[in-house]
Amino acid sequence: MPNNTFRFIPFLFASVLAASPVFAAKSTLPPITGFTAGDMPYDSGSIALLAWDADAGGDTAAAVSPGTLYRVFVSSLETGGWIKAAEFPAGEKMSKNIELPFWAWKVQGNTHALKVELNNYFSGFKDGTVFYFKIAKVKGAAAIESEVVSSVTVSNWFRLDRLNNLILLIILIIVFFWAVFHARRKGLFIRRIAGLDAIDEAIGRATEMGKPIFYVPGIGSMSSISTIASAFILGEVSKKVAQYDSQIKVPHYDPIVMTVCKEVVKQSYMEAGRPDSYREDINQFVSADQFSYAASVDGMISREKPAACFYMGYFMAESLLLAEVGATSGAIQIAGTDVEHQLPFFFTACDYTLIGEELYAAGAYLSKEPMLLSALKVQDFGKLVVMVSVFFSMILVALGARFGWEGFVRGILHLFRNY
Amino acid sequence: MSETWIIIGGWLAAGLTIFLFSFLYKDNPFFKIAEHLYLGAGMGWLFQVSVTNVWIPKIWEPVSKGELLVIIPSIMGLSLLTQFIPKISWISRYGFTFMMGYGSGLAIPAGLSTDFMSQIEGTIKPFSLLASMSPFAIFNSALIAFGAICVLFYFFFSVEHKGHLKKVSNVGIYFLMIYFGAAFGNTVMARFSLLYGRFDDLYTFSGAKYLYATQFILTGMVIYFLVYALFAGRSKNAIKA
Known part of the structure; x- marks a missing residue:
């Protein structure tokens, strides 16, 4: 019996420990x-x-x-x-x-x-x-x-991971002020943009024919960059319209854009020395619904048969609806947008089309304002940075990948990562 | 919904569709009816959306619960309406200034990240997998990088595009045109599907269930245009005589 007990104790001990998950894990x-x-x-x-x-x-x-x-x-x-x-x-x-x-x-x-x-x-x-x-x-x-x-856990005020963005922003700001300084002193060069040279021709044609000009600023809000660019172009176009004593109509989709454009047009008429020619109904609100806006502007264009139509700003599906009606009414048409999938429709229906960045450049090109020219120079600087970065990083990353420099490749990719 | 209302709805839908399509022939009173109805309905719909989705949940309900802070942005929003009263229109500048300020604050960092950094990274990242890439994949990545540089150069305004620079710029235009061609085809296909949708509806409304709405409306319009053309022709001849 004692022998049996002696044998049973280690067996019991082992069984208990084996059944314990902690022991089993250990x-x-x-x-x-x-x-x-x-x-x-x-x-x-x-x-x-x-x-x-x-x-x-x-x-x-x-x-x-x-x-x-x-x-x-x-x-x-x-x-x-x-x-x-x-x-x-x-x-x-x-x-x-x-x-x-x-x-x-x-x-x-x-x-x-x-x-x-x-x-x-x-x-x-x-x-x-x-x-x-x-x-x-x-x-x-x-x-x-x-x-x-x-x-x-605590929320952080500063995102160190976005330091690359901050550095780039600071560099762009420095370049901007440098460009403003130079633009005020001796001006800055901008290459010729074909579509913009046609604006004078279009306004002159409208004046000779005694027909109105339609300026459509698109369906973007005031926070859209293309709408802001459009407002600058509208300023220059309406200044020329005032000088030639022609007529301009600006149908709007967004009431805030309309308010800004009203100020822009009024200012242009004053700068042209023709405040008496300015009318409150140059800018008119049509609709804040995309297709009812398009239908209504189409109706206006087909009835009034303008001599020139400008489509500058942010456009979506209404682009072809508008430009097609303008083309059938016989107007000379100049369009510009940064919505790349609408550009082909403007190419097919308009005489001149400003592609993307050309729209942003247009305001500076027409006005030669130092501030706008400087903004354009900063954009060019940004493009230069992208071109140079892509070219050299492509080579360095390819070399790094070829020779197995993993840390080096990761470091370069980190420089341009969007966190 | 009763049968009568379904039929009326069918006639309305078929009628408005055909009225709007009639613009393809020329501007006419039917198109004008549809145009103005669309304009009014669009504005009415947007007004109720503003009331039910903005005014009630974002202003009325918080203020009712005692969250008075929402009054500040509401006043700034209302300040924009002072544009309609010339004497106090200067107040609207506060609202505009705030909107432009926060708009820039939101747009600039986001733009830098997505339009700038991400584009560079996206172009060079494929090369980090060079060791495992097929020759075609390497060529594809190099072509994209080359195209990106050429297209960017087309939009470079600080130098005159002449000589060798013009060639780079021209290559950029070719890349752009290839993209635009593809985008054009893609969008046209999408538009066709919308057109098929309208035709499908017109076909549905041409059935006996809708009392042949499509046929009646189309016939009515054709008769109108014929009669109009006849009378317009007569009046022109009378003027000439």
Whole structure:
């Protein structure tokens, strides 16, 4: 009997330990070490960043054992209420996979790093709220859990990851002021833009024929760059119209654009020395509904048979509806838009078309205003930066990829990444 | 919905579609009816959208709950209406200034990121996979980069495009035209599908269920145009005589 008892005790002890998952895990899975939780830098305060060692868990790319998973849990309570936030195989979600540039993120060797979007699980929390995290490493029936760690998240004022954008913006601002300085002193050169030289011809034709000119500023709002460019062109066109004592009509889609254009046209008439010729009904509101606007402007063009039509600004599906009617009415037509998929319709129906950037350049080209010329020079500088960057980066990245300079290639790509 | 209303709806839809299509022949009273109805209906619809989607949820309800801060942007918005009263129209400048300011603040960083940085990265990124790329993929990536540089040069206004520079600019135009051709074809196909949709509706409304709305309206309009042409011709002859 004593012998039997002696034999039974180790068997019982072994059975109990084997039934315990912790022991089972310890017997097959190494412990999770270096587990920390912190605030994700350069965010709006809703992301926590978890990190833990990969080496100790045997998670290096070569040592990943198939079927090993990490489960990440989050809770607003220390003792319970755990919500599974992520599950992924060991060897994934490493520190190098965090999408931050090299100047804002230091890659930690073999370390797992995971962003937990707390907004997905909790709502209405504020900066400073404490959250608790734990991870479990699972392989088959074996599992091991980390200790519980806590963290608070805070929103950040400065996004270091966007430093590249800031530097570029500062350079562009410096170039702008340099260009303003030079434009005021000795002017700046702009190459000839064919479509704009035709504006005088179109206005002269309308004056000779005694017919009105239609200037359609499109359906963009005042925040659209093409609408702003259109307002500049309208200023120059209406100045010439005032000088020639011709007539202009500007049908509007957006009441705010109409208000701005009213001021622009009024100012142009005053600058031309013809304030008496200005009429309040030059700018008229038609409709804020796209196709009823198009139908109405089509009706006006077909009835009044203008000598010239200008379509400058932001256009969508109404572009061909307008330009086609203008063409059949026999008007000389000049169009300009930065909506690239509408440009082909203007090409087919108009005499001259300003493509994209030419529309932005038009205001400066016509007015020779130092401020506008400077803005154009900055745009050119931006294009030069893009051309040079693409050319040299393409070569460097190709060389880096060819010779396996991974860090070098990643560094170049980071310089131009949109974070 | 009763059968009568469905028939009336069918006649209205078929009638307005045909009235608007009649503009392809020439400007006429039917088109004018449809045009003005469309204009009025469009404005009415937008007004109710403004009231139900903006005024009630964004101003009325917050103010009713005591969130008085929304009054500040509301006043700035209302300031734009002072444009209609010349004596106090200067007030509208505050609203405009704010709109231009926040518009620029939103647009400039977003523009820099998406129109500038992302475009450069997107053009050079394929080369980072050079080791695993097929010769055709390498050629494709190089062609895109070359095209991007040439097209950008076409829009470069600071130098006169002549000599070798003109050749680069011309290559840029070819790239643009290829894109525009593809965009044109794509959009025309989309427009055709809209046209088929209208024809399909007209076919539906030509059935007995809708009391042959399409046929009656079309016939009525053709008779009108014939009679009009006849009388217009007579009156012209009378004037000549």
